[in-house]
Amino acid sequence: MKTQTLFKKILTIRSDFPIFTHAVHKNRLLCYLDNAATTHKPQSVIDGMVHFYSQDNATVGRAIYTSGERATSLYEAARETVQHFIGAQNASEIVFTRGATEGINAIAHAWAAHCLHAGDEIVLTELEHHANLLPWQRVSQQTGAVIKFIPIHADGSLDYTDLDTIITHKTKLVATTHVSNALGTTVDIDRIITRARHVGARILIDASQSAPHQRINVTTLDPDFLVFSGHKMLGPTGIGVLYVKKSVHHELVPYQCGGGMVFNATWQTASWLKMPHLLEAGTPAIAQAIGLASAISYLEQIDFKELAIHEAALCSRLIDGLLKLLPIRILGPIAQLRTQGHLVSFVVNGLHAHDVAAYLDHKGICVRAGHHCAQPLAQTLGIEASVRVSFYLYNTQQEVDFLLETLTQIISHLPDMK
Numbered sequence: 001m002k003t004q005t006l007f008k009k010i011l012t013i014r015s016d017f018p019i020f021t022h023a024v025h026k027n028r029l030l031c032y033l034d035n036a037a038t039t040h041k042p043q044s045v046i047d048g049m050v051h052f053y054s055q056d057n058a059t060v061g062r063a064i065y066t067s068g069e070r071a072t073s074l075y076e077a078a079r080e081t082v083q084h085f086i087g088a089q090n091a092s093e094i095v096f097t098r099g100a101t102e103g104i105n106a107i108a109h110a111w112a113a114h115c116l117h118a119g120d121e122i123v124l125t126e127l128e129h130h131a132n133l134l135p136w137q138r139v140s141q142q143t144g145a146v147i148k149f150i151p152i153h154a155d156g157s158l159d160y161t162d163l164d165t166i167i168t169h170k171t172k173l174v175a176t177t178h179v180s181n182a183l184g185t186t187v188d189i190d191r192i193i194t195r196a197r198h199v200g201a202r203i204l205i206d207a208s209q210s211a212p213h214q215r216i217n218v219t220t221l222d223p224d225f226l227v228f229s230g231h232k233m234l235g236p237t238g239i240g241v242l243y244v245k246k247s248v249h250h251e252l253v254p255y256q257c258g259g260g261m262v263f264n265a266t267w268q269t270a271s272w273l274k275m276p277h278l279l280e281a282g283t284p285a286i287a288q289a290i291g292l293a294s295a296i297s298y299l300e301q302i303d304f305k306e307l308a309i310h311e312a313a314l315c316s317r318l319i320d321g322l323l324k325l326l327p328i329r330i331l332g333p334i335a336q337l338r339t340q341g342h343l344v345s346f347v348v349n350g351l352h353a354h355d356v357a358a359y360l361d362h363k364g365i366c367v368r369a370g371h372h373c374a375q376p377l378a379q380t381l382g383i384e385a386s387v388r389v390s391f392y393l394y395n396t397q398q399e400v401d402f403l404l405e406t407l408t409q410i411i412s413h414l415p416d417m418k
């Protein structure tokens with residue numbers, strides 16, 4: 001009964017997304033299972049941006065004329081929408097970026113590069129996306145700070161056994177993903193934050209794979225920095241969010257200089273505006289910020305608890321089916337994925353992940369294949385590539401069944417499995 005109700009809702013939800021209607025009209029099957037990479041956009045998000053460009057277009061923060069002031073109000077209102085969405089205390093804590101990658105790089109340059117020194121330690125996990133690894137490698141080269149890793153178990157869950165000896169008084173920053181984009185592992189963020197606070201380290205959370213799927217409240221979570229991308233949560237590309245707790249603002253320097261962030265400039269020197277403008281040099285992505293606000297308004301109508309149940313049920317159905325297919329090895333902590341996952345990764349023994357994905361594409365099924373921008377993690381797991389299936393609010397049980405049927409066909413062609 002409950003599933004029925006959810007399913008009815010999903011059909012209504014799907015009708016909000018023109019890409020699905022378009023596919024039906026073109027008689028094209030679109031079984032989109034790559035939501036961890038990017039999500040589709042509801043009509044309201046597209047309309048929000050079209051409305052801005054067709055009726056309110058102007059730059060922000062500097063125009064004196066009426067439409068410029070209106071554009072500024074819309075842009076700042078979008079910031080407040082994000083603020084309330086993640087439970088931040090102040091709008092000044094919300095910086096618009098191009099995405100999670102830019103947010104992490106911003107902190108690497110605007111905070112870490114001058115706050116960290118030789119002998120300091122940065123702690124990451126072995127689950128990190130390149131976006132939360134490579135910027136710290138560079139900081140390490142620049143400052144002499146040393147990077148340490150919280151390891152994973154063989155099933156892709158995080159091993160907290162040595163947490164107290166990994167995060168020590170030398171640790172100045174703990175930067176961790178909330179949910180792994182490659183394995184779907186949910187990190188015990190409270191445990192890590194508690195330990196990091198105990199030693200006085202700053203905390204950065206990469207919420208790219210959690211903010212779209214669960215309610216994030218930065219006031220209760222209490223990180224210093226948190227990032228996510230708009231395009232993974234129904235918003236447009238080119239917009240993301242960097243949250244910086246107000247008490248850390250005084251430790252920041254601009255990482256890009258130019259218009260929009262200057263208080264006063266002479267030929268020799270300049271002084272800066274306060275946050276959030278300090279980290280928003282140049283003309284921002286105005287329409288995209290408005291599109292993100294529309295996406296958040298759409299998501300505000302979704303019960304996140306129901307969404308989590310729906311996604312976990314799809315993961316469970318997929319896992320049940322995959323476990324029956326012998327040459328398939330599921331990566332990631334299966335029990336956790338069944339209760340709180342939104343993605344499942346696997347390898348098909350004897351077939352490269354790219355070949356699996358290409359065959360699935362031939363049937364209209366979109367999945368991701370590769371190392372998922374987490375190449376060191378793939379090396380640790382001893383694999384070259386995997387297939388990743390990732391769900392969102394518009395995916396259905398029928399799509400999971402269709403994927404499983406198609407995988408069964410693929411496997412029936414494998415010589416050893418006949």
Ligand SMILES: Cc1ncc(COP(=O)(O)O)c(C=O)c1O
Nearest residue numbers: 099100101129131181206208229
């Ligand atoms: C966990 C995680 N972190 C960071 C990123 C980078 O996001 P973006 O490419 O939108 O900046 C991604 C994108 O896949 C991700 O999944």
